[in-house]
Amino acid sequence: QKAFVGATLNFIKKMNNGFHYSLSGPEGASKTAIKDGRYQNAHVAFSLEASMDRLVATRAGNSPPKLGEAIYEDPESIKQRKRGGGVDWNTEDTYTMGLWSAYFDFLQWKCLNFPAIRPFSLVSILGPQHLQLSMYCLNEQEEASSSKGNGTAKSRPHYVCNITSFVNTEISHKGFFDLGPCAKKSMARLKAGNTGRVAVGSPPTGEEKNAEEYAHIVDGVETDKAEESDFTVEEHEPPLLEDDDDAAVTELGKGIYLKSGDQPCAMQLRTLGTNSWT
Structure with missing residues (x-):
């Protein structure tokens, strides 16, 4: 390889x-x-x-x-x-x-x-x-x-x-492996009903800062985990x-290059904790 x-x-x-x-x-x-x-x-x-x-x-x-x-x-x-x-x-x-x-x-x-x-x-x-x-x-x-x-x-x-x-x-x-850490925490926030019960730890440094970008940790909520039988x-x-x-x-x-698609499409995403779309 x-x-x-x-x-x-x-x-x-x-x-x-x-x-x-x-x-x-x-x-x-x-x-x-x-x-x-x-x-x-x-x-x-x-x-x-x-x-x-x-x-x-x-x-x-x-x-x-x-x-x-x-x-x-x-x-x-x-x-x-x-x-x-x-x-x-x-x-x-x-x-x-x-x-x-x-x-x-x-x-x-x-x-x-x-x-x-x-x-x-x-x-x-x-x-x-x-x-x-x-x-x-x-x-x-x-x-x-x-x-x-x-x-x-x-x-x-x-x-x-x-x-x-x-x-x-x-x-x-999720069809090939478990979800990433940020996805788990986002799902946990949704599961908690966006009640705002968020515990913020000490400021992260190094790899934690860049891997999770100050991700909030939901207090007392279990994150979803993919089971082997799910897929x-x-x-x-x-x-x-x-x-x-x-x-x-x-x-x-040798310079062989395939052009990308003609039309990019930016999808609309719902912001967690709000009712607006961006």
Whole structure:
């Protein structure tokens, strides 16, 4: 699987400016490093500007794109972003973003459409664990210190202690494994009837801060847990090449790229503890 993972990551790196990854996680880090948060979680990261399929800034006083409809962005703006062009981030505009992929089917929990490789289950790579989609930045002090040495924006470590998270979305599939920790706590809040009986612990640090983003703990409520009898888990085969020839692997790095779908659709989500929809 090392050849498969390496070829896939090289393919992704060539097609995405600012791509960064670490597969080691905290394993091997010293106790001091763990305590100080100077370690990386296993991750694959993309620059926000280059990775979004649609990114539209709406000036104050204007109406942003409607959720559930196609998000229009000027083709020249898309090209500029994909080439590494920046975005004029400010607190005045409203930013609408669309992100989708032709390579992941979260309903079936599969990867697909990779050249020379048949579709395979995410369980064969990740095991029985959830995914976390996060939007974060590295603090300015880390950026400044890295620029003085050999580190670059693409190569410097994404240490947990230097990360400020803005959005964390947990993705799990009850048909293949138990729900993630945030999903369990959200379900517990709903089960408690949103009575507001929430116990807030001490401020989390390190991995807890970024994994759960100050998630509230419901006092005295048992979280739901998937039982084995609730679903049937299909057999998960490891990703296999259709050909044994190594050329099938190297084909991933030749610039073959499948375009994503035409229309992103932002679903409406109910905010916990309120009667409104956002």
